[in-house]
Amino acid sequence: MSFLSHLESVVRDVSGSIACSVMGFDGIAVETYQAQDPGELELSSAWAEYANLLTQLKNAADLLKTGTVSEVSINTEKVMTLIRQVSPDYFVVLALRPEGNYGKARYVLRVTAPKIRAEL
Amino acid sequence: MSFLSHLESVVRDVSGSIACSVMGFDGIAVETYQAQDPGELELSSAWAEYANLLTQLKNAADLLKTGTVSEVSINTEKVMTLIRQVSPDYFVVLALRPEGNYGKARYVLRVTAPKIRAEL
Numbered sequence: 001m002s003f004l005s006h007l008e009s010v011v012r013d014v015s016g017s018i019a020c021s022v023m024g025f026d027g028i029a030v031e032t033y034q035a036q037d038p039g040e041l042e043l044s045s046a047w048a049e050y051a052n053l054l055t056q057l058k059n060a061a062d063l064l065k066t067g068t069v070s071e072v073s074i075n076t077e078k079v080m081t082l083i084r085q086v087s088p089d090y091f092v093v094l095a096l097r098p099e100g101n102y103g104k105a106r107y108v109l110r111v112t113a114p115k116i117r118a119e120l
Numbered sequence: 121m122s123f124l125s126h127l128e129s130v131v132r133d134v135s136g137s138i139a140c141s142v143m144g145f146d147g148i149a150v151e152t153y154q155a156q157d158p159g160e161l162e163l164s165s166a167w168a169e170y171a172n173l174l175t176q177l178k179n180a181a182d183l184l185k186t187g188t189v190s191e192v193s194i195n196t197e198k199v200m201t202l203i204r205q206v207s208p209d210y211f212v213v214l215a216l217r218p219e220g221n222y223g224k225a226r227y228v229l230r231v232t233a234p235k236i237r238a239e240l
Contacts, residue, residue, distance in 0.1 A: 053176060053177065057173065067199070068197050071193070072192075074189060074192050076190060077187030
């Protein structure tokens with residue numbers, strides 16, 4: 001089973017999903033499954049920017065002894081973004097419409113992350 | 121009514137709350153209500169660090185046309201942190217134990233933010 005089928009099942013299971021991607025902390029997407037036309041949203045630029053912030057967060061968490069950063073969510077007026085660390089080098093990111101099912105999204109990413117990790 | 125009573129009612133309403141604070145984007149806390157001994161967690165340092173990241177996120181969102189960043193969540197092994205923008209200069213931040221009620225926390229911060237804004 002490839003990454004893509006995992007990403008596709010995340011997008012299918014979570015209502016309001018726009019796209020789901022496996023990315024490196026270097027900001028480069030390994031694989032992406034896109035559900036809907038994101039319109040004017042420049043998701044790939046946003047995600048590369050988030051990867052940069054996540055790297056800073058990982059470093060901050062080390063210093064602050066708050067434990068490993070497992071999940072980050074950045075919600076704007078137009079898109080909710082849920083990010084879960086998969087390995088020290090990779091994370092999975094899901095973009096949802098603001099009316100999407102956020103609770104389901106958290107659950108689905110939590111159970112999908114180990115499946116993706118197993119394929120790395 | 122002061123900030124503190126709003127912060128206290130957030131902490132009382134959300135199970136697993138550790139502390140709730142109104143902070144400036146400069147990383148300085150205006151007011152904090154603390155529920156439990158945070159132990160070894162250095163929350164104030166973490167929050168100052170998050171304020172710095174939020175500022176970068178605000179700038180990124182402007183560039184990326186994803187709309188205003190309304191809510192950010194950073195969850196580690198030991199603490200879940202929910203952050204909601206209150207005004208262009210201030211945000212409210214809530215720290216929860218990992219077993220805390222995350223959905224309730226999102227709801228309570230959403231309804232409390234306008235009350236805090238009204239006091240600014």
